[in-house]
Amino acid sequence: MSQSAPTRPRLTLLLSLLTASLFLSRPGHAEPASFTPLGDLPGGDFMSTPRDISADGSTIVGYSRISAAYSEAFVWTLGGGMVGIGMAGPGHNSSHAHGISADATTIVGTSGGYPFRWTQATGMVGLANAASVFPNPTTSRTTLYAASGDGSVAVGEAYDYVTMSPESQWHTEAVYWTSDEGYVRLGFLPGSDGDYSRAVDVSDDGSQSKRRSPGRARALARSRPV
Numbered sequence: 001m002s003q004s005a006p007t008r009p010r011l012t013l014l015l016s017l018l019t020a021s022l023f024l025s026r027p028g029h030a031e032p033a034s035f036t037p038l039g040d041l042p043g044g045d046f047m048s049t050p051r052d053i054s055a056d057g058s059t060i061v062g063y064s065r066i067s068a069a070y071s072e073a074f075v076w077t078l079g080g081g082m083v084g085i086g087m088a089g090p091g092h093n094s095s096h097a098h099g100i101s102a103d104a105t106t107i108v109g110t111s112g113g114y115p116f117r118w119t120q121a122t123g124m125v126g127l128a129n130a131a132s133v134f135p136n137p138t139t140s141r142t143t144l145y146a147a148s149g150d151g152s153v154a155v156g157e158a159y160d161y162v163t164m165s166p167e168s169q170w171h172t173e174a175v176y177w178t179s180d181e182g183y184v185r186l187g188f189l190p191g192s193d194g195d196y197s198r199a200v201d202v203s204d205d206g207s208q209s210k211r212r213s214p215g216r217a218r219a220l221a222r223s224r225p226v
Contacts, residue, residue, distance in 0.1 A: 036078075038050060038060065038076050038082055039076075039081060039082045040064045040065065040082065041064040041065070041066050041072055041074060041082060041084050042066070043065070043066040043067050044065035044066050044067045044068055044070070044071075045065050045068075046065075047064065047065040048062060048063070048064035048065070048074070048082065049062045049063055049064070050062040050076070051063070051096075051097060051098050051099070051109075052097075052098065052099045052100045052146070053100070054100055054101070054102060054103070054104035055102035055103065055104075055149075056104075058077060058078065058104060059075060059076065059077050059100060059104040060075070060076040060077075060100075061073070061074065061075050061076070061097035061098075061099070061100045061107050061109075062074060062076075062096075062097055063094075063095065063096040063097060063109075064082065064084070066084070069093075070093045070094040071094050071095070071096060072084040072085075072086070072087070072094070072095055073085050073086075073095040073096055073097035073107070073109050073111070073116075073118075073124075074097065075097070075100075075107060075118075085097065085107070085118055085123070085124055086123070086124050087111050087112060087124065088111035088112060088114060088116040088124045088125065088126030089111065089112055089114070089126050091112065092111045092112030092114075093112065094111070094112065095109060095110065095111035095112070095116065095124070096109045096110050096111075097109040097118075098110070098143070098144065098145045098146070098156075099144065099145050099146035099147050099154070100147065101147040101148060101149055101150060101151035102148075102149040102150075102204055103149060103150055103151070105119055105120070105150070105151055106118065106119055106147050106150070106151020106152075107119075107147070108144040108145070108146070108147045108151075108154045108156075109143075109144060110143050110144070111124065111126060112126075113141060114126050114127065114128075114129060114142070115127045115129070115142045115143060115144045115154075115156065115177075116144075117144075117147075117151070117154065119151070127142075127144075127177070128182075129141055129142040129158070130142045130158035130175050130177075130183035130185075132182060132183065133158070133175070133182075133183050133184070133185050134158060134160040134171075140158055140159060140160045141158065141159040142156060142157070142158045142159070142175065142183070143156045143157055143158075144156035144177065145157070145198075145199065145200050145201070146199070146200060146201045146202050146209075147202065148202050148203065148204060148205065148206035149203075149204030149205065149206075152178060152179070152206060153176055153177070153178050153202055153206030154176065154177045154178075154202070155174070155175065155176045155177070155186075155199035155200075155201070155202045155209045156174075156175060156177075156198070156199055157172050157173065157174055157175065157197070157198040157199065158172070158173055158175045158183065158185075159171070159172050160172075160173075171195050171196075172195070172196045172197065172198065173185050173186065173187070173188070173196075173197050174186040174187070174197040174198055174199035174209065175199065176199060176202070176206075176209055178206075186199055186209060
């Protein structure tokens with residue numbers, strides 16, 4: 001009997017595992033390149049997606065399907081395997097880990113449509129949306145994608161439903177967050193339409209973020225305001 005082709009979730013998992021293995025086998029490691037299956041969390045289809053890796057390659061974060069419709073953020077280590085890190089609040093059905101600090105102490109992502117920050121000491125803590133820096137606080141949403149080297153700075157994007165003539169639309173802008181400053185808007189790239197930007201990475205010291213925006217360029221190192 002011929003073997004059937006892999007399903008789309010399985011292909012996604014295989015590609016994700018290949019990506020993780022390439023990270024783990026980068027130059028400087030004595031071990032030869034090898035595949036390390038990450039597994040998945042119980043429930044739902046067999047599907048897991050890694051999103052980021054610590055500086056030394058020891059810790060991976062992402063999300064895994066836990067039911068037919070929902071996923072849970074996970075942290076993976078070689079010694080502990082894949083462990084779900086829960087939800088940020090009651091009534092949240094899904095959580096997704098998007099970034100981990102270089103020192104592996106801090107994870108950022110979304111839970112139930114809200115941003116979160118996770119540490120071993122605090123567990124998953126839900127953060128407020130970036131309502132205070134946008135004109136329509138009741139409609140704003142925020143996603144965090146990356147953390148600085150020690151986890152003190154996080155970057156991502158904030159959505160705000162803006163009423164404009166002749167039509168209304170979602171306005172998406174790159175933001176960074178610290179516990180002292182809260183959210184700060186990072187603006188848009190020159191030549192863009194001025195209604196979409198996303199911060200997808202941040203330097204180890206938290207001073208610069210990489211952002212994407214339609215227009216003449218796709219990425220730009222943007223310094224934090226001083």
